[in-house]
Amino acid sequence: MDFRLLGWASIILAVIATSPWWLRKLNSLTFKTKDKRFLNLLKKLRPIHKVAGILLALIAAYHGYLGLNGQIKWHTGSLLYLSFFLTAVLGVINYFKKDKRVFKGHKAMSLISMLLFLLHLLEPWALGKWFGIW
Numbered sequence: 001m002d003f004r005l006l007g008w009a010s011i012i013l014a015v016i017a018t019s020p021w022w023l024r025k026l027n028s029l030t031f032k033t034k035d036k037r038f039l040n041l042l043k044k045l046r047p048i049h050k051v052a053g054i055l056l057a058l059i060a061a062y063h064g065y066l067g068l069n070g071q072i073k074w075h076t077g078s079l080l081y082l083s084f085f086l087t088a089v090l091g092v093i094n095y096f097k098k099d100k101r102v103f104k105g106h107k108a109m110s111l112i113s114m115l116l117f118l119l120h121l122l123e124p125w126a127l128g129k130w131f132g133i134w
Contacts, residue, residue, distance in 0.1 A: 006063035010056060014117060017052035018110060020045045050091070057081075057088045074133050076120040083113040 020042055027033055064077045072078075090106035093099070119126060127133050 001066070003063050003066035006059055006066065010060050010063055011117075011121075013052045013056040013059065014114070016045075017049050017056055018114065020049050021107070021110070050095070053088055053091060057084050060084055074127055076116065076124050076126050079127070080113065080116040080120045083109060083116050087113050 023045070024042060027038065060077075060081050064075075064081055067077065068075065087106060087109040090102055090109055094102045094106050123129070
């Protein structure tokens with residue numbers, strides 16, 4: 001399987017996994033709808049969010065493995081994966097503990113993950129260029 005295809009799958013999963021948050025935020029800033037269809041959509045996206053997040057963590061790891069030919073290199077994808085992994089761990093902890101601080105950490109790490117995702121898409125080898133790692 002081509003690592004680029006897995007990269008596109010990761011993008012789709014990231015959009016799905018984050019959609020409950022950004023749809024709710026978009027609604028509160030613009031539409032302000034209380035339509036039951038929209039609220040039902042948000043309710044249905046919650047369990048999908050969990051599955052998409054877990055799949056994203058798994059597919060992203062394999063994408064990186066294929067993209068770097070099985071080598072371990074510090075790369076924007078490495079930072080992104082660590083961020084995804086920490087986001088998922090905080091999400092799992094929150095699922096079982098229901099702690100507001102953990103949930104805030106989960107949301108903060110999700111934002112950091114999305115910013116690292118953009119960096120990885122725009123400049124995958126930024127660490128090497130900026131910090132001369134290789």
